[in-house]
Amino acid sequence: MFEKQKQDVGENSTAIQAGGDVTVTPYLELRAIFLDLFELNFPRIQQAAKETADQRIEAMLDELQKSFVKHKDQIDPRKFEEPAMQYEMQAMAIDVARKGDKSNVDLLCELFCTMMSKDCPELIELIAAEARRILPNLSPKHVSYLSLEVLVNEVSITAPNLQAINNTVGQTLAHISQCSQVTHSDLQYISVSGAIVARGITHVGVTPSFTNDIPDLKGKHAEQLIEFSNQNGLLNFTELQNLISKLHIGHFQLTAVGRLIGWLNLSKFSQIDIKQLFK
Structure with a gap:
């Protein structure tokens, strides 16, 4: 041809x-x-x-x-x-x-x-x-924020034990570390760009969705998750939960564009086929 x-x-x-x-x-x-x-x-x-x-x-x-x-x-x-x-x-x-x-x-x-x-x-x-x-x-911190939304709400982590999962979370957080610099003005900017929209109903006390697949963490609310993580040396879990609170995860949700950018930025860790995201 x-x-x-x-x-x-x-x-x-x-x-x-x-x-x-x-x-x-x-x-x-x-x-x-x-x-x-x-x-x-x-x-x-x-x-x-x-x-x-x-x-x-x-x-x-x-x-x-x-x-x-x-x-x-x-x-x-x-x-x-x-x-x-x-x-x-x-x-x-x-x-x-x-x-x-x-x-x-x-x-x-x-x-x-x-x-x-x-x-x-x-x-x-x-x-x-x-x-x-x-x-x-979008600046690197804006892109990192979109990836944080993906990590909290969509990512599933498979590992043999809690410490291995904690290490995976740590590597991911290191890659998107600039999200910690995001301010309320940044969130408004990202929203105006079209990558996120405000939720009709704000979600409070958000915890990472992947914790529902971990027996030791399933069902724990934010404070319990932090306490358990601190007691068991899972400091990356604690850091992630603190970021959720600091950056008001649950106030906004990703648009299709924001979701694509967030996953694309995490693709080196997930090996996800981006083309499968919207099926």
Whole structure:
């Protein structure tokens, strides 16, 4: 099938060999257009802007290559020809050129590879496209907060004993440690972004849902959970419960976009197939 889809590759475009030539969004052309805007609007800093934008785009391409290698068996080369996918690539490049590392480059690349998957449902493509729009506006602490919501409300942990579960929780908390810096204003900001919405009925005394699968912890309310954890050296459980209280977990709930971002940020621990989230 691919053998019949040979195309000529334009100047500054990139071709991937997949039984035929598949044209990929011309990053260099996009970068040139973006830098032209810098030169027109900021002539006195055009050289500094050019160098910064170049560096940011190159860093994004390096990260995107890593994601392509990681997901090479799932990527559908035919999707590179779709206008919608080329639009997402261009929008992603513009966001990265503007904000650099602040645009959550690694998660953007993972999102794009999710959309490029052979079996990616249309619903996931739609949610991922919206997440791509939102991610550059979220700071690492905002993303960490979304992952905390996922950890508390959706994650199931399988381990041979309490100490092993405690260690897993600790590793996850270390990865999302910046969520401890989230303020009430941050929560309002994340809500305005569309990643969370206020609950109609506020949940109080929230405990991690995975504790319901642990006989020693099942049924314990927040204070009992903290007491038990302290007595048994499960300090990561205590830290998690304190974060739940501090960050008002139970006042907001994840939207589909926030849920996707939160899980994507935890994927290195969970190995979850993001495309299965909304079935």
